[in-house]
Amino acid sequence: MSGAPLLEVSGLCMRFGGLLAVNEVALRVEEGQIVSLIGPNGAGKTTVFNCLTGFYKPSAGSIRFRGEEVSGLPGFKLARKGMVRTFQHVRLFKQMSVVENLLVAQHQHLNTNMLAGLFKTLSYRRAEREAMDRAAWWLERLGLTDVANRTAGTLAYGQQRRLEIARCMVTRPTLLMLDEPAAGLNPKETADLQELIAELRDEQGLSILLIEHDMKLVMGISDHVVVINQGCPLADGTPEEVRRHPDVIKAYLGET
Amino acid sequence: MPDWFYYLIQQLLNGLTLGSTYALIAIGYTMVYGIIGMINFAHGEVYMIGSYIAFIVLAALALMGIESLPLLIAGALICSMVVTSAYGYSIERVAYRPLRGGNRLIPLISAIGMSIFLQNLVRLAQGSRDIAMPNLVRGGLDIGPTTGFHATLSYMQIVIFVVTLISMVLLTLFITRSRMGRACRACAEDLKMTNLLGINTNAIIALTFVIGAALAAVAGVLLGMYYGVINPYIGFMAGLKAFTAAVLGGIGSIPGAVLGGILLGVAEALTAGYFSAEYKDVVAFSVLILVLLFRPSGILGRPEVEKV
Numbered sequence: 032m033s034g035a036p037l038l039e040v041s042g043l044c045m046r047f048g049g050l051l052a053v054n055e056v057a058l059r060v061e062e063g064q065i066v067s068l069i070g071p072n073g074a075g076k077t078t079v080f081n082c083l084t085g086f087y088k089p090s091a092g093s094i095r096f097r098g099e100e101v102s103g104l105p106g107f108k109l110a111r112k113g114m115v116r117t118f119q120h121v122r123l124f125k126q127m128s129v130v131e132n133l134l135v136a137q138h139q140h141l142n143t144n145m146l147a148g149l150f151k152t153l154s155y156r157r158a159e160r161e162a163m164d165r166a167a168w169w170l171e172r173l174g175l176t177d178v179a180n181r182t183a184g185t186l187a188y189g190q191q192r193r194l195e196i197a198r199c200m201v202t203r204p205t206l207l208m209l210d211e212p213a214a215g216l217n218p219k220e221t222a223d224l225q226e227l228i229a230e231l232r233d234e235q236g237l238s239i240l241l242i243e244h245d246m247k248l249v250m251g252i253s254d255h256v257v258v259i260n261q262g263c264p265l266a267d268g269t270p271e272e273v274r275r276h277p278d279v280i281k282a283y284l285g286e287t
Numbered sequence: 288m289p290d291w292f293y294y295l296i297q298q299l300l301n302g303l304t305l306g307s308t309y310a311l312i313a314i315g316y317t318m319v320y321g322i323i324g325m326i327n328f329a330h331g332e333v334y335m336i337g338s339y340i341a342f343i344v345l346a347a348l349a350l351m352g353i354e355s356l357p358l359l360i361a362g363a364l365i366c367s368m369v370v371t372s373a374y375g376y377s378i379e380r381v382a383y384r385p386l387r388g389g390n391r392l393i394p395l396i397s398a399i400g401m402s403i404f405l406q407n408l409v410r411l412a413q414g415s416r417d418i419a420m421p422n423l424v425r426g427g428l429d430i431g432p433t434t435g436f437h438a439t440l441s442y443m444q445i446v447i448f449v450v451t452l453i454s455m456v457l458l459t460l461f462i463t464r465s466r467m468g469r470a471c472r473a474c475a476e477d478l479k480m481t482n483l484l485g486i487n488t489n490a491i492i493a494l495t496f497v498i499g500a501a502l503a504a505v506a507g508v509l510l511g512m513y514y515g516v517i518n519p520y521i522g523f524m525a526g527l528k529a530f531t532a533a534v535l536g537g538i539g540s541i542p543g544a545v546l547g548g549i550l551l552g553v554a555e556a557l558t559a560g561y562f563s564a565e566y567k568d569v570v571a572f573s574v575l576i577l578v579l580l581f582r583p584s585g586i587l588g589r590p591e592v593e594k595v
Contacts, residue, residue: 084483085483086479105482106479106482106483107482107483107484107485107486107487107488109483110482110483110484110485111485115483115484115485116483118480122477122480124472124473124476124477124480125476126472126476127469127472127473127476131469134466134469135469135470135472135473135481135484135486136484136485138466138469138470138484138485138486139484139485139486141466159466198484202484202485
């Protein structure tokens with residue numbers, strides 16, 4: 032469908048008992064855009080993410096990915112359509128090696144025929160080799176080649192963050208959703224991350240939806256910023272527009 | 288060598304035989320627990336059904352006039368594994384999957400219900416009396432002096448060791464080398480994340496039930512032939528023993544299940560050999576209580592860390 036945005040969310044509501052955690056949130060991500068979702072702590076950003084990735088079934092609203100309704104689909108189907116996410120805290124397979132983390136993530140692209148696996152057919156071997164090549168390419172790209180055979184749990188924090196992004200990338204996504212990717216990184220690492228996100232967009236033609244508290248990062252790379260506060264949409268526009276929006280200033284700094 | 292030495296060897300051989308079959312059943316408990324954190328109490332019944340299928344297949348092959356021993360054993364093993372795999376898959380699909388995501392207690396109760404259902408299903412279909420399994424593998428090797436007291440390693444025990452060893456090697460290769468095995472390990476670490484990376488975790492969970500059921504069937508065929516008697520109630524005790532073995536080794540850990548099974552088998556055999564056979568169950572379940580009291584994570588298990 033031409034003209035339809037990559038991701039279009041409208042009227043999204045999420046209710047937990049009597050609490051309306053997300054109220055009528057709308058956002059759209061065009062192909063090749065970096066869109067940030069910001070808001071004060073507890074604004075419901077992560078809840079929005081959880082609705083988008085099938086963790087929660089939204090109480091109301093629609094989520095369209097490439098024009099197709101995807102709300103309520105299980106996580107693995109969303110991933111197969113090209114939506115993957117990271118979490119605020121690192122969720123690697125800590126007991127597996129770095130390479131294995133990247134191979135598991137390519138499971139969907141590998142021939143799942145059990146018999147082929149048992150007899151190690153030619154096509155099986157070729158698929159394994161391709162998966163290995165792709166893993167090696169991303170390790171090289173993110174500077175993790177030296178630690179490829181280490182157990183993922185033993186990596187330094189910054190490396191674990193990068194490995195998470197690599198693991199998302201090997202699933203061949205079209206929309207990457209990052210939940211506070213800069214949390215816990217030092218200013219140097221944050222600057223590198225900003226560069227990496229921009230490069231991923233330019234090189235891989237990826238669209239990115241970002242939740243982030245680091246305003247320098249958000250304002251530096253976003254094409255579009257959506258602000259929510261207490262579950263409700265507050266403002267929506269370019270970084271410049273949002274920065275000057277009186278309601279946003281009020282929500283972040285309080286009334287003067 | 289004095290007599291007591293051969294007596295000890297004999298007890299150890301008996302213990303290893305029993306223990307390796309406990310290990311096969313325990314793997315099913317531990318794999319399922321490792322992935323969905325649930326105790327599949329219907330697992331013992333799957334073992335019992337495995338024994339019954341073996342009996343039916345052996346009877347059918349005998350009627351057809353097939354007498355080749357390897358063919359009989361292979362036929363019994365393969366048919367039994369295929370049928371119990373279907374049972375394992377169906378049990379998960381019917382009794383556990385619809386309840387997933389709720390309170391942990393609910394699938395546990397469903398498991399107990401499934402266990403009672405299967406036991407009575409077999410009781411209705413096959414009757415509740417003991418059935419004699421044919422003793423196919425006779426004879427054995429003598430260890431020690433030919434005259435006087437010596438230990439005997441029966442050929443059936445050798446069959447049990449060999450088949451168990453092959454099953455475990457295959458399982459290890461599957462888990463560590465294959466693509467599906469990799470996905471199983473990923474599920475055991477973080478089920479939700481694995482799902483979000485595009486892996487159908489429901490299919491992986493079903494696969495672990497199928498593998499567990501097939502291994503329980505192997506144990507069912509072997510122990511049925513070893514003891515020579517089966518009835519619809521053997522699954523209950525075997526299931527509890529294997530569960531104890533899994534807890535002893537560290538539930539969630541496959542090497543732990545193997546180690547726990549063998550230790551428990553040896554402990555039972557030594558009790559039966561030096562004290563009284565009446566007390567072997569007492570010892571087995573005392574082990575369970577002591578492990579739960581003093582080392583709940585088991586020998587090779589990791590302490591449970593609350594996932595956020």
